Each structure stands twice: as structure tokens, then as C-alpha cells.
Amino acid sequence: MAVSRPATGMPVTARIGAAVWLAGNAQFLIVQVIVGSAWPSGYSWAANNISDLGNVHCQMWDDSRPRYVCSPLHALMNTSFVVQGVFLLAGLLLTGGACWGKGWLQGIARTLLAIDAGGYVLVGLVPADLDENLHLLGALLIMGAGNIGLLLAAFVPRSGLFRDLRTATLAIGLVAVAGAALFFTQHDPGIGLGGTERVAVFTLEAWTLVMAVAVLRVRRRPHPGTGAPLTSAPATRPR
Numbered sequence: 001m002a003v004s005r006p007a008t009g010m011p012v013t014a015r016i017g018a019a020v021w022l023a024g025n026a027q028f029l030i031v032q033v034i035v036g037s038a039w040p041s042g043y044s045w046a047a048n049n050i051s052d053l054g055n056v057h058c059q060m061w062d063d064s065r066p067r068y069v070c071s072p073l074h075a076l077m078n079t080s081f082v083v084q085g086v087f088l089l090a091g092l093l094l095t096g097g098a099c100w101g102k103g104w105l106q107g108i109a110r111t112l113l114a115i116d117a118g119g120y121v122l123v124g125l126v127p128a129d130l131d132e133n134l135h136l137l138g139a140l141l142i143m144g145a146g147n148i149g150l151l152l153a154a155f156v157p158r159s160g161l162f163r164d165l166r167t168a169t170l171a172i173g174l175v176a177v178a179g180a181a182l183f184f185t186q187h188d189p190g191i192g193l194g195g196t197e198r199v200a201v202f203t204l205e206a207w208t209l210v211m212a213v214a215v216l217r218v219r220r221r222p223h224p225g226t227g228a229p230l231t232s233a234p235a236t237r238p239r
Helices: 010-035 049-053 073-101 104-125 132-155 162-184 191-217
Strands: 059-061 068-069
Touching: 010 049, 010 059, 010 073, 049 068, 049 073, 049 132, 049 191, 073 162, 073 191, 104 132, 104 191, 132 162, 132 191
Parallel strands: none
Antiparallel strands: 059 068
8 A cells, every 4th residue: 555755754753753663562561471471370362361471479379360370570561561662652752743643533543543552561560360350440541531532533634644544543452442341341252361362462562563654654745845865965075
């Protein structure tokens, strides 16, 4: 899909926001692999929840799906949750009007995604086995408010870069909402409830990846009407 390129290119702040999103996604995935590999009993991406990686105590956990949870590197995982929330919010703020356009709908979408970012911080600060209710609230903010915000992002105004990626946003948003509905109703589509939770959570990471790449692919263009490039090449000396 072709992406329109503004005449003067992307603002530096938007590029920084895209880079922040990519960094957040990378650390979130890498930390899960590292923390899961440290489990003495073995960690399953299909059977275990993401939050299991942040549980503080080694014990049988969850009356609805009893399983033994022991995460020696839980502090690293909980730090990663907080970092992901901060980076997600920073990217939302930095990408700004050049990417989102203007209007009330993009404002609602970004607000819901900011609430999602707050959910990441909450689940990182309050592990499930220390306060299950507060931790569940954080999960609801991520997979509830966040995924609804992602779905609304498919209808951003035509004045921003993301308008050309509406189809991709809508598809990702629908998958996210479906994954959250299946997870919260405890319906396993065949990938385990841990896998279902990852569908509900990782879809936002997939979306920020797609949007970040779109932002970084916008090349610098000449200022309109001047023909002068934003970055000039070194002048050659006449011979």
C-alpha cells in the first residue's frame, strides 16, 4: 500500500516517536524470552499468561486455571511492563498531528491508547499475586480500552499520515478485540489461553511496528515552492 508523503517530510519529533515505539516493542519481546527461559519448571507461551512472568512468589496460582508459577526474574519483567507503558505513551505524544491528523475521533483513539499505556504501568507496579484486583484492572485497561482505541484509530481523519494505513489498522484492531473477548471469556481457539492473551496484547505492538515503519519511511522533501532540500548535500568546488 502506498503511503502519502508530506511535502516537507516527517517532523523530527514524529521520527523519534516511531523509534521509541520500536524500542519499546523490542525490549518487551526480548525480556519475555529472557524471563521465561529462567523458569525452573519451564514457561509456556501457550499455557501461561504474560503476567505470570511478573509474579513475585513461587506457588500454585489461579483457581480457574491452576498452574505452578515461579519467575526468578520477575523484577525484570515488571520493569519491562512499566517501560512499555512509558514508551507507548511517549510515542503517542511525539507522533502528533502529522501522523494522526486533527479532530475529535483521533483524540478519543489516542486517549484510549494512553489509558492502555497506563495499564502497562499498573500491571508492572502491581504484580498479580500481590494485588490481583488492581492487576486485573491494568489488564482490562490494556485489552479493553486499548484495543477499542486501536479499533477507533482505523477511522482517523484524512489529514494525517496514518490515514493511508486504515485497512491495516482496522484488520489489526478487529483481531485485537476478538482476542480480548476470547481471553476474558476463557475460550481457547486452539492456541492456549496464554496464546490467546498474546493475540489480544501483541496486536497493539504489531500496529505500532507498522506505523513506526511508515513514519520512518517518509523521506525528507524540499520545502514547497522553494526547491531547497531540507538537508543539503555538500557543495563541490569548481575545477
